Amino acid sequence: xxxxxxxxxxxxxxxxxxxxxxxxxxxxxxxxxxxxxxxxxxxxxxxxxxxxxxxxxxxxxxxxxxxxxxxxxxxxxxxxxxxxxxxxxxxxxxxxxxxxxxxxxxxxxxxxxxxxxxxxxxxxxxxxxxxxxxxxxxxxxxxxxxxxxxxxxxxxxxxxxxxxxxxxxxxxxxxxxxxxxxxx
Amino acid sequence: xxxxxxxxxxxxxxxxxxxxxxxxxxxxxxxxxxxxxxxxxxxxxxxxxxxxxxxxxxxxxxxxxxxxxxxxxxxxxxxxxxxxxxxxxxxxxxxxxxxxxxxxxxxxxxxxxxxxxxxxxxxxxxxxxxxxxxxxxxxxxxxxxxxxxxxxxxxxxxxxxxxxxxxxxxxxxxxxxxxxxxxxxxxxxxxxxxxxxxxxxxxxxxxxxxxxxxxxxxxxxxxxxxxxxxxxxxxxxxxxxxxxxxxxxxxxxxxxxxxxxxxxxxxxxxxxxxxxxxxxxxxxxxxxxxxxxxxxxxxxxxxxxxxxxxxxxxxxxxxxxxxxxxxxxxxxxxxxxxxxxxxxxxxxxxxxxxxxxxxxxxxxxxxxxxxxxxxxxxxxxxxxxxxxxxxxxxxxxxxxxxxxxxxxxxxxxxxxxxxxxxxxxxxxxxxxxxxxxxxxxxxxxxxxxxxxxxxxxxxxxxxxxxxxxxxxx
Numbered sequence: 001x002x003x004x005x006x007x008x009x010x011x012x013x014x015x016x017x018x019x020x021x022x023x024x025x026x027x028x029x030x031x032x033x034x035x036x037x038x039x040x041x042x043x044x045x046x047x048x049x050x051x052x053x054x055x056x057x058x059x060x061x062x063x064x065x066x067x068x069x070x071x072x073x074x075x076x077x078x079x080x081x082x083x084x085x086x087x088x089x090x091x092x093x094x095x096x097x098x099x100x101x102x103x104x105x106x107x108x109x110x111x112x113x114x115x116x117x118x119x120x121x122x123x124x125x126x127x128x129x130x131x132x133x134x135x136x137x138x139x140x141x142x143x144x145x146x147x148x149x150x151x152x153x154x155x156x157x158x159x160x161x162x163x164x165x166x167x168x169x170x171x172x173x174x175x176x177x178x179x180x181x182x183x184x
Numbered sequence: 185x186x187x188x189x190x191x192x193x194x195x196x197x198x199x200x201x202x203x204x205x206x207x208x209x210x211x212x213x214x215x216x217x218x219x220x221x222x223x224x225x226x227x228x229x230x231x232x233x234x235x236x237x238x239x240x241x242x243x244x245x246x247x248x249x250x251x252x253x254x255x256x257x258x259x260x261x262x263x264x265x266x267x268x269x270x271x272x273x274x275x276x277x278x279x280x281x282x283x284x285x286x287x288x289x290x291x292x293x294x295x296x297x298x299x300x301x302x303x304x305x306x307x308x309x310x311x312x313x314x315x316x317x318x319x320x321x322x323x324x325x326x327x328x329x330x331x332x333x334x335x336x337x338x339x340x341x342x343x344x345x346x347x348x349x350x351x352x353x354x355x356x357x358x359x360x361x362x363x364x365x366x367x368x369x370x371x372x373x374x375x376x377x378x379x380x381x382x383x384x385x386x387x388x389x390x391x392x393x394x395x396x397x398x399x400x401x402x403x404x405x406x407x408x409x410x411x412x413x414x415x416x417x418x419x420x421x422x423x424x425x426x427x428x429x430x431x432x433x434x435x436x437x438x439x440x441x442x443x444x445x446x447x448x449x450x451x452x453x454x455x456x457x458x459x460x461x462x463x464x465x466x467x468x469x470x471x472x473x474x475x476x477x478x479x480x481x482x483x484x485x486x487x488x489x490x491x492x493x494x495x496x497x498x499x500x501x502x503x504x505x506x507x508x509x510x511x512x513x514x515x516x517x518x519x520x521x522x523x524x525x526x527x528x529x530x531x532x533x534x535x536x537x538x539x540x541x542x543x544x545x546x547x548x549x550x551x552x553x554x555x556x557x558x559x560x561x562x563x564x565x566x567x568x569x570x571x572x573x574x575x576x577x578x579x580x581x582x583x584x585x586x587x588x589x590x591x592x593x594x595x596x597x598x599x600x601x602x603x604x605x606x607x608x609x610x611x612x613x614x615x616x617x618x619x620x621x622x623x624x625x626x627x628x629x630x631x632x633x634x635x636x637x638x639x640x641x642x643x644x645x646x647x648x649x650x651x652x653x654x655x656x657x
Contacts, residue, residue, distance in 0.1 A: 023637035026398075042205060043369070043629040044401040045637050052398060057406035063414075077330050081338040088340050102342035105425055109347075109354040112418045116358040116411055120365060123407035127400040130392030137395070145396045146373035146626075148205035 008183035010135035011037075012166045013142075013153035014175025019045050022150040025173035026051040029154065032169060036158035040136065040151040059122045066118025067111045074110035078103045138182050153181060198292055198631040200474040205629050208475070212623045213377055215470045220618055223469065231610040238604010241597050242317060250320045252597040259580045259592040262573075264314045267602050269426055269447075269572045271311035271609075272352065275359070276419055276448070277455025278304030282362060283415035286408075292483055294627040295475050298370075299466070299617070300459050301363045306612040307458070308356045310605040315348070317601075344428035351425040358418055362411045365404070368394050369626035423447045430575065436517035437579040442498055442505070449494035453538070454568035456488050457561040462613055464558055466622065475623055478552055485551040488564065492542030495571075499534060513584060521578050525591060529578075533570020537563040 002008060016022040019041060026039050030053040039048065049055075082088065082103075087095040124130065136142050136153060145151055152175065154166050163180075170178050199208070245252045255262055278300035285293040319325055328349045330339055339346045372394035375387035394400070424444035431443040460481065467476040506518040521530050541563040544550040551557065582589045616622065633639055 018639070019635055020637050020639050039398045040396045041398065041401070042209075042373075042396055043626045043635060044405050045398070045635070046630075047637055048398050049402050051637070054399070054402055057403045059403050059406040060410060063410045067414075078341045081330060082341050086336050086338045088338065088342075090340055090342070093342075099342060105344075105347040105421070105428075106341060106350045108417075108421060109350040112414045112421075113354040113357060115414050116361050119407045119410045119414070120361045123365065123403050124392065126403045127397075129394065129400070132388075132393055134393060134395055142395075143376040146369065146376045146394075147209040 003180060003182065009156040010138075010181045010183040011153040011155045012161075012163070012170065012178065013136070013139060013151055013181050014170040014173075014178045015141060016150040016152065016175060019150060021174050022152060023048060023051050025152055025170075025175060028173045029152065029169065032160070034154055034158050034160055036155035036161075038153055038155075040142070040145045040149075040153070042146055042148060042150075057126075059119065059126055062118045062122035063115050067115035070110040070112070070114025071107055073114065074103075074107040077110075078106055135181055135183050138184075139179060141177055141179075196477075196479050197633070198295065198477065198479070199628065200477050203474050203632070204634065205632065208629060208632070209373060209377075209625055211470075211472065212475070212621050212625050212628075213374055215617060216374060216619060216621060217377065217379075221469070224614060224618065228611065228614045231607045231614060234607030235604055235611045236607075238601055238607050241601045241604055242313065245317060245597055245601065246322055250318070252595060253601075254593050254595045254598055256590070258583060258588050258590050259577055261318075261580060262577050262592045263594055263598045263602055264318045265429075266569065266572045266576050267605060268311050268314040268318075269576075270454070270569045271307045271314075271605065272426060273423060273447070273451035273568065273572075274455045274458045275304040275307040275311070275355070276423060276451035277459050278302070278307075279355075279359060279362075279415050279419040280452050280455070281459070282366070283412040283419065286412040287416060291631045292480055294624055294631050295477075295480055296459065296463060296484075296623075297627065298363075298366065298620075298624040299463060299613075299622045300455075301359065301366070302616045302620070302622075303455075303459060303462060303613065304359050305356070305363060306609050306616075307455075308352065308359065309612070310609050312352060312356070313605060313608075344425065344432050347425045348429055351422045355418060355422045358411070358415055362415055365408060365411060366624055366627070367620065368392060368404075369396065370621045370624060372396070373625055374621065420448055423451045430579070435579050435583060436511070436513045437502075437506075437521070437575065440502065440505070442501055446495070446498035449491045449498065450538075450568060450571065453488060453491035453495055453542075454564060456484050456491070457564035457568070460484055460488075460557060460561045461565060464554055464561075466617060470617075470622075472623065475628060481554065481557055482548075482551045485545045485557055485560075488560070489542050489545035492538060492545075492564070496539040499539065517579065517582070520582055521574060524578075524582065526574060526578055526581075529570045529574050533567045534574060537567025538571060541567070 014025075016025055022039055022041060023045060026048060029037055030051065039045075039052065041048075082095065089095065093099070136145075136151075141149065142151060143149075152170070152173075154161060154170075167178055203211075253262070253264065255264075278297075281293050281300040282297045282304075285297075316322060316325060327337060328339055328346060330341075339349075368391060371387050371391035375384060375391045378384040378387055424447065427443035427447035430438040431440055433439060463476060464481070467473060503518055506514045509515075541560045544556060544560055549556075550560075577592050581591055629635055
């Protein structure tokens with residue numbers, strides 16, 4: 001889809017006066033069956049995931065994976081040298097398996113460390129960040145999104161997208177400054 | 185007239201004077217965007233000079249040897265390890281505020297968590313200097329890492345000192361990740377407000393293209409929750425591991441099972457005092473009284489009272505156990521703590537500063553008076569340093585054989601290295617408040633009533649049910 005000026009259309013977007021208005025609008029867009037759309041806000045709005053029809057974030061799966069790999073790494077790094085490569089005899093203390101509690105602190109630390117790295121990088125990966133450009137930044141009003149602006153955009157590639165239908169829906173849900181956002 | 189029981193509970197707002205989102209953005213970003221006030225330059229010049237001299241002392245100590253410090257038999261650990269425990273403890277309040285209070289849904293944390301987390305990082309940097317330099321030949325410090333090498337030298341993984349290396353480095357790394365994750369939406373705010381090209385580029389670079397999308401917030405909030413969940417046991421483990429450095433030895437006053445909880449409580453106690461030490465002036469200088477309100481100070485004062493009382497209880501319990509154990513060395517060590525050569529450290533530092541001064545916070549008037557709060561915080565800052573000195577040097581200077589007794593006398597290098605780290609810490613904090621938003625804007629906005637999606641459903645729009653059948657990704 002193109003505008004008369006020849007730009008590719010990314011989405012039709014609207015601004016909402018408050019978090020509450022955006023929340024109500026999101027529920028309407030969800031019930032209208034759209035799939036390629038998003039809301040933008042300066043802070044996470046409580047309950048918005050449900051209002052958008054989004055489930056739980058499975059980022060937690062990556063963190064579990066990270067934590068388990070940290071635990072295994074610590075086990076290998078500790079038991080490898082201490083039990084097989086170079087058993088250290090300190091003050092004649094035993095080096096057998098009954099000393100395993102002394103290995104727990106490092107196992108714990110590496111579990112946390114790898115889990116935290118997994119959470120951090122999974123957040124970027126699952127969000128498609130970092131990215132230097134996004135079509136929404138073409139709309140000059142959108143710079144308020146990190147201050148006090150609340151926005152909703154329905155993408156043109158959504159199968160239910162029609163210019164008149166979406167405009168009507170955004171108007172009915174209380175959207176203001178409804179506009180077409182260019183892809184480029 | 186409304187009956188007492190029927191009167192609706194009204195919470196004191198966390199942001200005063202009904203400030204809206206754009207006021208919060210403007211005021212907090214303004215600290216970074218406006219030219220630095222003159223006091224900032226004066227303060228930074230002083231702290232940076234002190235920091236530079238501290239770095240000179242470190243260079244002198246590394247190039248000459250550990251003999252430039254006053255360490256000798258019988259006191260082989262003194263100011264260095266005292267400073268290490270002091271700084272690492274201060275960091276703990278930042279993580280408590282950012283992680284534990286987050287899990288407990290304490291929304292008041294949003295006004296203070298960013299600067300407290302920054303304080304954590306800077307405190308851990310100062311802490312890491314001391315054991316790093318204390319090893320003597322700093323260029324051999326990599327021996328602590330499990331790296332395969334020609335000499336088949338491996339760290340002893342059963343040693344608390346190696347646990348400490350892992351605990352502190354993990355703590356620092358996870359704190360950086362947590363802090364940066366929290367910063368991303370605020371960096372995007374500064375990017376969108378930037379007026380010069382270079383600011384736009386730099387903030388844009390570090391904001392990673394954040395655009396406040398709810399599909400992003402969803403993963404972001406899960407990442408934040410899990411980082412908080414991981415940091416909570418981590419912060420408790422770090423000072424526990426620090427205390428193992430002492431508790432696993434056989435020295436009277438060190439060989440004690442009470443140490444891990446006692447150290448953790450002391451760390452949070454000292455850390456909250458440092459948070460208030462930094463935030464009370466910053467709040468006044470940048471006119472942030474509507475965001476960091478008397479309610480916040482009141483709550484932090486209560487935490488200081490609570491953890492201070494834990495610490496006081498631990499002090500009493502140590503004396504009781506020394507008496508109850510019947511061990512003559514243990515009994516002597518505690519008698520020596522109160523009446524020995526370092527007696528005034530105990531009376532002034534531990535008893536007055538740590539146990540008695542926070543008791544003022546039982547009174548609301550004291551919690552609401554910033555001068556009283558500041559006085560108590562300075563007492564606690566000093567008291568917690570004395571406490572660590574008493575534990576470390578007090579345990580070492582008179583052990584089993586009177587013929588091996590001695591005292592610790594610090595040299596000028598000892599003293600100025602410590603003062604230098606105070607300079608490094610304050611310099612880093614001053615730079616932080618100039619270059620990054622000192623209050624988490626995206627988080628503090630959620631504490632404003634308008635952020636609630638049910639705050640006021642707009643008129644003329646019929647509300648739809650919150651759940652739905654359609655599930656889109």
